[in-house]
Amino acid sequence: xxxxxxxxxxxxxxxxxxxxxxxxxxxxxxxxxxxxxxxxxxxxxxxxxxxxxxxxxxxxxxxxxxxxxxxxxxxxxxxxxxxxxxxxxxxxxxxxxxxxxxxxxxxxxxxxxxxxxxxxxxxxxxxxxxxxxxxxxxxxxxxxxxxxxxxxxxxxxxxxxxxxxxxxxxxxxxxxxxxxxxxxxxxxxxxxxxxxxxxxxxxxxxxxxxxxxxxxxxxxxxxxxxxxxxxxxxxxxxxxxxxxxxxxx
Amino acid sequence: xxxxxxxxxxxxxxxxxxxxxxxxxxxxxxxxxxxxxxxxxxxxxxxxxxxxxxxxxxxxxxxxxxxxxxxxxxxxxxxxxxxxxxxxxxxxxxxxxxxxxxxxxxxxxxxxxxxxxxxxxxxxxxxxxxxxxxxxxxxxxxxxxxxxxxxxxxxxxxxxxxxxxxxxxxxxxxxxxxxxxxxxxxxxxxxxxxxxxxxxxxxxxxxxxxxxxxxxxxxxxxxxxxxxxxx
Numbered sequence: 419x420x421x422x423x424x425x426x427x428x429x430x431x432x433x434x435x436x437x438x439x440x441x442x443x444x445x446x447x448x449x450x451x452x453x454x455x456x457x458x459x460x461x462x463x464x465x466x467x468x469x470x471x472x473x474x475x476x477x478x479x480x481x482x483x484x485x486x487x488x489x490x491x492x493x494x495x496x497x498x499x500x501x502x503x504x505x506x507x508x509x510x511x512x513x514x515x516x517x518x519x520x521x522x523x524x525x526x527x528x529x530x531x532x533x534x535x536x537x538x539x540x541x542x543x544x545x546x547x548x549x550x551x552x553x554x555x556x557x558x559x560x561x562x563x564x565x566x567x568x569x570x571x572x573x574x575x576x577x578x579x580x581x582x583x584x585x586x587x588x589x590x591x592x593x594x595x596x597x598x599x600x601x602x603x604x605x606x607x608x609x610x611x612x613x614x615x616x617x618x619x620x621x622x623x624x625x626x627x628x629x630x631x632x633x634x635x636x637x638x639x640x641x642x643x644x645x646x647x648x649x650x651x652x653x654x655x656x657x658x659x660x661x662x663x664x665x666x667x
Numbered sequence: 668x669x670x671x672x673x674x675x676x677x678x679x680x681x682x683x684x685x686x687x688x689x690x691x692x693x694x695x696x697x698x699x700x701x702x703x704x705x706x707x708x709x710x711x712x713x714x715x716x717x718x719x720x721x722x723x724x725x726x727x728x729x730x731x732x733x734x735x736x737x738x739x740x741x742x743x744x745x746x747x748x749x750x751x752x753x754x755x756x757x758x759x760x761x762x763x764x765x766x767x768x769x770x771x772x773x774x775x776x777x778x779x780x781x782x783x784x785x786x787x788x789x790x791x792x793x794x795x796x797x798x799x800x801x802x803x804x805x806x807x808x809x810x811x812x813x814x815x816x817x818x819x820x821x822x823x824x825x826x827x828x829x830x831x832x833x834x835x836x837x838x839x840x841x842x843x844x845x846x847x848x849x850x851x852x853x854x855x856x857x858x859x860x861x862x863x864x865x866x867x868x869x870x871x872x873x874x875x876x877x878x879x880x881x882x883x884x885x886x887x888x889x890x891x892x893x894x895x896x897x898x
Contacts, residue, residue: 483875520825577769578848579826579866602826621827621866622875630732630867 459666471638488524523603534615536644548649586612716786720883737773772849785889795890832860860893
């Protein structure tokens with residue numbers, strides 16, 4: 419019974435996000451045990467828009483298959499988690515932590531990643547779209563080239579699957595920039611940490627096009643970094659950055 | 668300085684020279700290390716020999732590029748480690764440990780992996796016999812049930828890594844264990860059979876459908892090689 423009710427709640431939330439709400443649709447009310455259902459966010463550009471730097475085939479698989487799988491598995495884990503919370507089943511709640519972190523991390527990381535990429539020919543792909551950020555990059559690393567070298571070294575130093583991020587770290591009134599690498603799908607969600615832009619270093623992010631030549635992928639990704647988004651995240655708060663996740667519930 | 672140069676040129680000539688087949692099969696304890704340097708072992712089958720389970724293109728890139736990079740990097744960091752030791756630079760030695768683990772592990776894992784695969788016309792996929800078959804049946808009930816649990820373990824790896832059938836050197840029992848990235852099976856456990864779950868091991872052929880790769884690989888598992896590793 420409960421699982422049927424929960425499924426219908428998930429279905430209603432799916433209808434909401436796809437804007438096909440019937441007028442007599444009941445507003446959705448989550449019971450204590452129900453978990454909201456997350457959905458795959460649409461890309462802000464076409465699959466082939468990042469070519470030749472990232473092929474359409476990679477983008478399509480990456481978005482419609484890989485990201486979708488994180489969303490699907492996150493929803494499944496959250497559903498089980500909600501049941502475990504409802505029944506005060508602590509061991510189950512704890513045992514679900516790894517799956518939630520991995521799949522929620524995958525959903526968060528990819529959602530941020532799509533937004534911090536842009537077609538190479540667009541004005542957003544120019545560092546001049548991020549005057550404040552670039553100014554702090556220069557004062558931190560000396561110049562843009564030195565920053566890119568440091569970022570590249572961090573990305574190529576990842577052992578296994580993971581991500582590289584430019585992060586704004588806020589401590590009280592102070593703020594600084596840092597290059598951070600994370601393993602697997604660990605997201606950048608620490609206190610005071612604002613992810614500015616990320617680069618996916620899982621092999622699925624480049625292998626069909628670059629094979630084992632990941633240095634070339636890391637070189638070419640600079641052509642499609644969305645500096646406008648980066649500037650907005652840099653000037654905004656942590657809550658602003660993660661707002662986009664709420665739109666895909 | 669001189670010794671470094673000599674070692675480098677020895678490594679290069681060793682990499683270029685095709686090792687005799689017999690020494691390739693001798694494996695880790697054999698001649699994949701020449702004068703203290705690791706060399707890329709030859710495969711005992713052609714790149715295309717594992718098709719359709721694993722494509723020739725995957726095998727070629729995986730062996731010639733990926734495995735070779737682990738060999739080259741391992742040798743490089745190994746040399747740096749010796750230099751740090753010579754200078755009694757403990758901080759540098761410790762800083763090199765993760766790199767030795769990763770690249771040395773990559774070399775060990777791939778060397779064992781190539782050996783525990785075989786084309787179907789050379790015994791690939793033929794079920795285990797003798798002591799190993801018995802150990803698997805005792806622990807998992809049947810070979811099919813073992814494969815199912817092994818594939819579940821493979822699918823559960825979050826990120827890059829390997830799944831291994833290992834033997835516990837303390838109890839002699841066999842069990843399935845997963846390892847992150849290139850962490851090798853060392854210490855308490857002895858590697859019996861490994862499957863590479865890095866995306867580069869299957870992506871060109873299977874893309875995101877990794878479950879299909881895990882299913883297909885059993886057609887080319889060399890159980891005879893696995894049996895020889897069991898003590």
